Amino acid sequence: MSVIRQVTKINARFASAQFRRSVPALISQSVRFNSTTAAAPAAESAPVDPKISQIVDQISVLTLFETSQLVSELKSRLNISDIALPAAGAAAPSGASAAPAEEEETKVPVEEKTIFTIKLESFDAKSKPKIIKEVKGLLGLSLVESKKFVESAPKVLKENVAKEDADKIKATLEGLGAKVTLE
Numbered sequence: 001m002s003v004i005r006q007v008t009k010i011n012a013r014f015a016s017a018q019f020r021r022s023v024p025a026l027i028s029q030s031v032r033f034n035s036t037t038a039a040a041p042a043a044e045s046a047p048v049d050p051k052i053s054q055i056v057d058q059i060s061v062l063t064l065f066e067t068s069q070l071v072s073e074l075k076s077r078l079n080i081s082d083i084a085l086p087a088a089g090a091a092a093p094s095g096a097s098a099a100p101a102e103e104e105e106t107k108v109p110v111e112e113k114t115i116f117t118i119k120l121e122s123f124d125a126k127s128k129p130k131i132i133k134e135v136k137g138l139l140g141l142s143l144v145e146s147k148k149f150v151e152s153a154p155k156v157l158k159e160n161v162a163k164e165d166a167d168k169i170k171a172t173l174e175g176l177g178a179k180v181t182l183e
Helices: 003-015 017-029 050-060 064-078 095-107 125-139 143-151 163-176
Strands: 115-123 155-162 178-182
Touching: 115 125, 115 163, 125 143, 125 155, 125 163, 155 163, 163 178
Parallel strands: none
Antiparallel strands: 115 155, 115 178
16 A cells, blocks of 8 residues: 555544544543643542541641741641751741741750761871872772872861761771861
């Protein structure tokens, strides 16, 4: 069969009334990809408890400030601690909410720090090659980069390190003759 006949048959099928009726049904059943619009609620989804639905409706109409207060109140009532975030992600509190935050800080007992920054302060000149080798292994640098890094002490070795790992790295480097601080 020639290509022209095949194209003609396909065009005839697209023009048919049956195809035009089935296209909207196919489109409504298709999966949404890369869409920014909200999906229509699925009829097949499990029914939601009316109490939960009511809470969701109430939360969805809150302003940003009211939502912030809600989160703070839930954290205090449920005794949920804050998660340590990178410094760039933390926002400064506004003047109105700064006073209550200071009161909360005085009431909350000091929690043990779990995330540390390891800083190489100084090193013994005799142990310089061993420290360079260890820094090379820790940071995955070349030998030249590791040498420059160690010679530029005091310098931050690693950031956002768990307490166990930080203690282990500190003990290793101090065993080699370096002075290391955990911040």
